[in-house]
Amino acid sequence: MLTWLSLPQERREPxxxxxxxxxxxxxxxxxxxxxxxxxxxxxxxxxRAVLPEQTILSDAERRLLTEWLNRLAADG
Incomplete structure (x- = not known):
């Protein structure tokens, strides 16, 4: 939420x-x-299942978050 609020109005994805x-x-x-x-x-x-639907993240942010989610998901 805080990240969303910190973005310029035109970059916010409702x-x-x-x-x-x-x-x-x-x-x-x-x-x-x-x-x-x-x-x-x-x-x-x-x-991770809904991450591809989100357009608010840059490609680099999406790759990094995907890497982290893959690590967390592997622990289960």
């Missing part, structure tokens, strides 16, 4: 906020976990 809000609401209101596998590995796999 869909990212929608995804973030929906994930937060689902995490609080659903009886069953939104992420199939509990813990960091499951969360990393879930985030």
């Amino acid at each position: 869909a990212l906020l929608t995804s973030l809000r929906e994930a937060m609401v689902a995490a609080v209101t659903h009886r069953h976990p939104v992420v199939e596998d509990p813990g960091p590995a499951g969360a990393a796999r879930a985030l």
Whole structure:
């Protein structure tokens, strides 16, 4: 959220906020976990699955985040 707010208005991707809000609401209101596998590995796999849809990140940021998510997902 803070990164999004720090961007110039024309670079802000409203869909990212929608995804973030929906994930937060689902995490609080659903009886069953939104992420199939509990813990960091499951969360990393879930985030990695929707990463290609996000346009707010530069190619370098996306590659770095993908590398980190791959490492976290491998721990599970």
